[in-house]
Amino acid sequence: MKNTTVKIYSMLSKISIKIICFLLIFLVTIQVNFIQYASAEEGENIQTTIISRIDEIKTYNEYISEYTNNEGEKVTIIVNNLNVTDKAIVFSAIDGKYNCIDLSRDKRVVDFEFYVSQSGLYNMELEYYAPLDSTSTEIGLDIKVNGNYPFIESSTLSLSKSYKNETENIKVDENGNQIRPQQLETPRWLKAIPFDKTGFNSNPFLYYFQKGSNKISLNCNYGLIVLNQINLSSPAPKIEYKDYIDNCRTNGFTDTTKQNIYLNAENANYKSSPVIYPKSDRDDAITSPSDPVHIRLNTISSDEPGQKIMYKFQIDKSGLYNINLRVRQNQNRGMTSTRRIYIDGKIPFEELNNIEFRYDKNWYIETLGGNDPFEIYFEQGEHTIDFESNTGNFASTLITVQNAIYDLNVILRKIVMVTGVEPDPFRDYDFSVEIPDLIEKFIDVRNKLSNEVTRLNKKTDFSGSEINTIEDIIRQIDSFIKEPRTIPSRLESFRGNISSLSTWILKIKNQYLEMDYITINSKDIKKGQQRASLIQQLEYNFKAFIASFVDDYNIKETSKDKVLINVWLNTGRDQSNIIKSMLTDDFYKKNKTAVNLTLVDTGTTLLQAVLANKGPDVAMFVTEDIPVNLAARNALIDMNRFEGFNELQERFYSSAFTPFIFNSKCYAVPNSQTFNMMFYRTDIFEELNIIPPKTWNEFYNILPVIQRNNMQVGASGESQLVFESLVLQNRGEYYKEGFSETNFNSIEVLDAFKMWTGFYTKYQLPLTYDFFNRFRTGEMPLAIMPYTQYNLLSVAAPEIRGLWAMTTIPGVRHEDNQINISESATGTGSIIIKNSKNPKEAFEFLDWWSSNDSQVRYANDLESTMGPAARYDAANKNILERLRWQPDEAKVIREQWERVIDIEMIPSTYYTTRNISNAFREVIYKYSNEREVLNKFNKIINAEIKRKNTELQKYNKSK
């Protein structure tokens, strides 16, 4: 009986808590549809049972501790196509290997059945191939053994892909500066053990198989993978360096002389991620190659656990070698960064599993083995050396601190539920009655943390500032335990300490190490210079200073026989570099147009430049209000006149064009489009027994539940996006036909306005708030925010990973039982200026730029360069699934996006937004009657629209 339920539920909990929550929402909302309020009790039952199931899955540490003495004798099992049970699987031949299992998009699961002759723990090494796929930079897997996840980490495994620089030698631009090479995917056969990229487990996972028949189910969650075989092997016995070198000596391997193999770290052959690319160091004059005037990409760095950098090199003389690295670890004070070093894909002896690099703000040369350098045997021929980031000995610290943060946040929430977000310092909250186990829990967390600190202090050479963060919170908890009555007045700093603890985890998890070069050299070769001497450094800086007077930083295109168009960009330098490289790789091959990119703030500068007739041909990433305003003054060329615009329009939802239309002509090509989504904390929702609202009525129903527990709900404050969305959801419109008058006296808009102001007058939602931090601590478990916040949360809030979700915003239920979740959006666009001499070429450029392939490339390059937090909110509707969103995330975004309508722009839009804001504030601050206020400001807006229209007509008449 128990077994079957376990099976059912583990099937349900396929990926993570998240999916279960979706299921739950689904189940419960169906009930809500029929019986408005009665579902709470039943929902409770379902929730508690499923949650308790999840808790039964062990963590890896618990799992492995059960089997420590169970290492069988060395056995290797090869699992391949012969073991596949599903007859529907088609085998294919890929890149030189036959009988491969292609887990492409439609078939993501494969089961293997095989026989194990010896019970025991096994390494599970996959031999796989990652086909070209721009949607993800890694592969996400989950592995079940005999139908269950053996441990929780097995449900979120990762495998890395392989990248390299686009060209062997780094390219140089017209000014003599090296250009950051694009990182190209290089599909090839790889062998690796799936790892946990959170860094909480630094050793490769071992799986236990009982003697007899076993089944592995492998599910690819994202990315593409082709499997060839799975190698199961008992973990090899650990060889210490002592034994290794003794073995070498007995085999008669001798020291080499005068051999020095020098590898420039930035020229790595393969990298596991596109974010590992050559960087430029100008701090030290001897970082090679060095150039005081031009940009030289001379170092490479990696940080996240699991990132790998690989080098190939040639050994001419067999024998023993030392390995030296010129490195810098200047980010984690007092901490070490760990690397696992593979030689020819294997770890020759145990010490190379954890090579620690100390903190130093300067470069230094690290010899592997330290004072007693490791001598490693290389035979003549080609070899590889891999450096893999790894949390090493910090893994257990990370787990402890992570758990502590979770516990502390639970405690904080419990306290807040008693005291409110802003406790009354004069009141004695009787915590011993309200939260009986409070002190007990504090002591528990405190002890765990202080054990960790003692352990860390023993390990690192000095108690660096990084540990202080933990010590601070321990001190505070100590004083809480001593005097619980002081807790309310110090809640604020307690909250701050918890969030700095989360930041600490992020920092420590990143095993930052920058490398300049690697040498594999004979014992008699002298170590290189650690850092530049004072004179070298002075000379370098002086030259750089002199050169700064003449160096030209602009990216210029110098082709005389081509049509030149000037493009102004309202972005950063990285973005313009990406576009520039896209131009050379793609655009110039197809077109005879040269593009001159300039970084300009396109606000007022653009206007002045147009006035002075010095404007560009194209301005990109301009804000929504600019196109219509310039168009109304005859400064832009409409897009409709160009051939191919109809085709171009197909790439976007019509909502993307809405703000750019003036007099039924379109004046811009959309670049980006952002809209709101609803973010909620799944753990808190479960705790409070509520479900994310689908309609505003449901929203109102759960508001008191959240607020009764002294937590908050965020509805974007004064951002008018919410009001605009409410108008649209009520099927209202902003402007009357012809845009000469607003529609604010209609009942739909009034209703929307009442709802919007009601959030703040009736429900007291906060007007201003720091979403990121409050969502993290759980004080604000529900908020409506732009969907780009997702990236920030997923990157910078690891402690709530899996505890939150993003979904569509609440909607208005109409009589026909349809829930209208329409929404307004904000965006940017590209315009063509009227003075442009080459409008046709300018449109060609925009056509190329807005094409699916260009947008995907731009988005992916941007993310590779600036990290996932910079994910591009492209307006192009076809590329969402090709960006690095996980499929279920892309699905909710798409669901909402299809419902985006957006509000039209008119030349006097500034007056509408300003006066809606005035009306809003008048209601909020003075509790005035909504209808009167809206009517009053409506009149003002209409007067301005009329005045503006007459003014604009003056020009038309004068022509």
Place this chain on the structure above:
Amino acid sequence: MEMEAKMRVLFSESKNKSEYSFIRKIKKYRASFIMLAPFTILFVVFTIIPVSSAIVLSLTNFDMIQKPLFTGFENYIRMFIDDDIFLIAIKNTVIFAAVTGSIGYLFSFVFAWFINEFGRKMRSILTLIFYAPSLAGNVYFIWLYIFSGDRYGFFNSYLLKFGFISEPLQWLTDPKYNMGVVILVVIWLSMGAGFLSFIAGFQNINKTYYEAAAIDGIKNRWQELFYVTLPQMVPQLMFGAVMSIAASFSVGYQSMTLTGFPSTNYSTHTLLLHMLDYGTIRYEMGYASTIAVFLFAMMLISWIIINKVLAKISGD
């Protein structure tokens, strides 16, 4: 001084005599004209032309992109008769000029006087402390955090903590409070160039005057201040006053940063902001120029008034 006399002669004579003799005068005094040229050119290019072009543009409808359309005094009529917000802007500008201008001026003087009493080292340190806010440029945005409308904003959180309020107040957007906040910040910023010139002025006064005054029967520091110090400092007072007027009439960026642009119901809208509103947001440069001309006139008038008042103090 001599040059000035020459010029005076030159122009008074040229009024009476014919043009022919004017050219001859130029030839005669060409060295003086050459020496005058650098300043005159700069002054014309950077002051006369912009001011007169603003006056010309104020008579047009100009959207910064297309050619200006001449509309006569329409803009002025609209400004005085048909623009409600203009009145709010004048009201706020006058409040700023009267409150922050005068308080700032007074504070600058009083603090300079106090600081002057300290020793050399202490004086330098204190000068730096008081001058720091305006030295640091846009540093007033720190007040954004102090007066944040969030319940964790500094001011709100203290008021909540000690039970003065139960809900966070929107210091910067609620029209009840935001004017007060901006005035406070502008006063905090007002120890500018005027303050420095006062300190310099105090130190330039010849000590012998005080000795002479003591012999003549000055009884206390107040008398000393009024009978010796102030008359001696008229040039600095004048300079300080001009700076203070210019500063208080051009209050705007501070309120823009703090209370948003435009502020709730234009509660902290000043003439400068009104001008910016039309110039940048509404694409109506002609009307913005009209406001600029008005602002210019207001500054000129108050300068004349101050000049008269100070002339009385110095007893000329």
